[in-house]
Amino acid sequence: MSARFALLLALFAGLAAPLSAQPLVAELGRARVEITTAFVGDSVLVFGAFDPPGDVVVVVRGQPRPAVVRRKVNVAGIWINGPSARFASLPNFYAVGGTRPVWEAMEPNERRGATVGLDTVSMLSRGSQDPAFRDALIRIRDTQGLYNGRIGVDVIGGRLFRAQVPIPALIEPGDYLIDVMLVREGRIMARQELALAVVRTGFAADVNRVARQQPALYGLACIAIAAFAGWAGAFLFRRS
Amino acid sequence: MQVYLPIAEMSVDALLLLGVGFVVGWLSGLFGVGGGFLMTPLLVILGVPSAVAVSTSATQTMGASVSGLMAHWRRGNVDVRMGLTLLVGGFVGSAVGVQIFAIVRRAGQADFLVAVFYIVVLGIVGALMVIESARAILRRKQAAPRRLHQHLWIHGLPFKTRFRASRLYISILPPLFVGVLVGLLSAVMGVGGGFLLVPLMIYVLGMPTSVVIGTSLFQIVFVTANVTFLQSVATQSVDIVLALLLLAGSVAGAQFGASMGSKLRGEEMRGLLGLLVVAVAAQLLWRLLQRPDELYSVMPG
Numbered sequence: 001m002s003a004r005f006a007l008l009l010a011l012f013a014g015l016a017a018p019l020s021a022q023p024l025v026a027e028l029g030r031a032r033v034e035i036t037t038a039f040v041g042d043s044v045l046v047f048g049a050f051d052p053p054g055d056v057v058v059v060v061r062g063q064p065r066p067a068v069v070r071r072k073v074n075v076a077g078i079w080i081n082g083p084s085a086r087f088a089s090l091p092n093f094y095a096v097g098g099t100r101p102v103w104e105a106m107e108p109n110e111r112r113g114a115t116v117g118l119d120t121v122s123m124l125s126r127g128s129q130d131p132a133f134r135d136a137l138i139r140i141r142d143t144q145g146l147y148n149g150r151i152g153v154d155v156i157g158g159r160l161f162r163a164q165v166p167i168p169a170l171i172e173p174g175d176y177l178i179d180v181m182l183v184r185e186g187r188i189m190a191r192q193e194l195a196l197a198v199v200r201t202g203f204a205a206d207v208n209r210v211a212r213q214q215p216a217l218y219g220l221a222c223i224a225i226a227a228f229a230g231w232a233g234a235f236l237f238r239r240s
Numbered sequence: 241m242q243v244y245l246p247i248a249e250m251s252v253d254a255l256l257l258l259g260v261g262f263v264v265g266w267l268s269g270l271f272g273v274g275g276g277f278l279m280t281p282l283l284v285i286l287g288v289p290s291a292v293a294v295s296t297s298a299t300q301t302m303g304a305s306v307s308g309l310m311a312h313w314r315r316g317n318v319d320v321r322m323g324l325t326l327l328v329g330g331f332v333g334s335a336v337g338v339q340i341f342a343i344v345r346r347a348g349q350a351d352f353l354v355a356v357f358y359i360v361v362l363g364i365v366g367a368l369m370v371i372e373s374a375r376a377i378l379r380r381k382q383a384a385p386r387r388l389h390q391h392l393w394i395h396g397l398p399f400k401t402r403f404r405a406s407r408l409y410i411s412i413l414p415p416l417f418v419g420v421l422v423g424l425l426s427a428v429m430g431v432g433g434g435f436l437l438v439p440l441m442i443y444v445l446g447m448p449t450s451v452v453i454g455t456s457l458f459q460i461v462f463v464t465a466n467v468t469f470l471q472s473v474a475t476q477s478v479d480i481v482l483a484l485l486l487l488a489g490s491v492a493g494a495q496f497g498a499s500m501g502s503k504l505r506g507e508e509m510r511g512l513l514g515l516l517v518v519a520v521a522a523q524l525l526w527r528l529l530q531r532p533d534e535l536y537s538v539m540p541g
Contacts, residue, residue, distance in 0.1 A: 037243055038244060039244040068540075080349070080528075140538050204246040208247065211472065215473045221480075222483065223302065226480075230305070234306075237494075237495045
């Protein structure tokens with residue numbers, strides 16, 4: 001199907017339903033996830049409306065970060081970190097899902113162009129080129145909830161959709177981009193990008209900021225606080 | 241009750257940390273040691289990164305030792321000149337140790353370095369303690385009169401100094417060397433080093449037992465404070481929230497342990513402590529020898 005025809009189709013859809021001029025409207029339950037001292041992970045609701053027919057696909061992307069994957073090897077009976085692969089730029093978070101599995105809903109080229117699916121994310125490494133490192137990386141990040149290919153998108157009443165994006169406890173604070181796509185016959189018809197901010201707040205944020213920006217001051221404060229706490233604690237719990 | 245640790249960047253059960261602190265504090269009160277050598281491996285088993293476990297354990301050891309030092313100071317059980325000599329060595333040792341740790345951490349071998357130090361040091365010290373206390377228990381009946389201290393080769397070294405409170409006139413080099421060694425271990429293992437310092441002070445330096453505990457606490461408090469500061473700057477791995485939770489548990493536990501410890505005999509106590517130390521070393525060795533469930537690890541580059 002040509003892009004022009006797709007545009008025509010979208011236009012028709014617009015004419016048919018003049019109240020929703022766009023074929024896809026998406027919104028977040030909230031645009032901010034706060035990491036407090038009691039943070040154990042969270043989830044963010046993505047919801048909206050679309051003009052059927054079609055599939056809704058949701059991709060959440062984090063920031064590119066370098067990472068090292070190491071493999072333990074047995075040296076003289078002892079398990080020790082051995083060969084490593086250094087990835088210059090990996091998303092620190094990647095989650096994807098759709099009303100149908102994305103490889104069914106989208107054409108391979110379209111999927112690659114829009115980097116929908118972990119297999120489309122470029123993972124170039126220096127050091128060992130063994131694909132086992134890439135597989136282990138994906139496996140470990142999947143267990144940690146940082147790479148997630150199983151976001152379910154539910155359709156309600158044929159026109160509304162909703163998806164829960166789990167935010168694991170290990171999430172790195174920063175900006176995340178939520179890419180919502182309407183897919184018809186394998187191609188992206190409409191697309192909307194939403195911004196999600198993950199921020200440290202409260203005490204945990206202050207501690208982390210001071211530790212990174214004023215390490216000497218932080219070290220001195222830790223000494224003073226621990227010494228006082230130890231002294232006060234021994235005084236409180238004295239059993240004589 | 242889950243709590244998010246701001247530096248370890250993980251969520252842990254606060255009650256579990258209080259419990260770990262209590263048990264380690266109880267044992268340290270019972271045996272009169274700081275307990276850092278138990279704390280660091282336990283934190284690693286709980287999933288705390290090695291670097292954070294080592295640094296934070298040093299911070300908690302310092303907090304836990306402060307009140308003990310104050311009590312011994314009031315009773316005049318601290319040989320200040322000896323303490324300062326050990327401390328000079330300790331600062332050098334911990335500065336070197338923190339740098340070694342930072343280099344090894346960048347090479348991805350921090351876990352291995354910590355494990356090897358633990359296995360070697362705890363294995364040797366624990367075994368010596370068990371042997372020594374077994375001999376003492378066997379010897380109890382034929383109580384041979386012991387000399388105040390033995391004259392070893394180290395007493396022939398130059399730069400002799402008088403340590404009045406310890407009633408010693410020895411070279412300044414052995415205390416400096418002991419200080420460097422304990423400071424190094426403190427930085428790499430996150431321990432105060434009491435389990436090593438106390439036997440070295442008695443058997444190598446020949447100090448009288450009355451001032452050994454107070455003087456070792458003096459050295460421990462200042463060396464662990466120095467490690468806390470240096471690790472904060474070099475690796476930014478001191479987690480104050482974790483340290484305070486452990487501290488709260490350990491100061492409570494230490495009081496119970498201390499009142500129980502006063503009922504045990506010295507040799508038996510050293511024997512039990514030696515067994516505990518050997519058990520920790522054996523457990524860590526076992527973990528190194530066993531094939532890990534996950535061979536791969538991911539670290540931020």
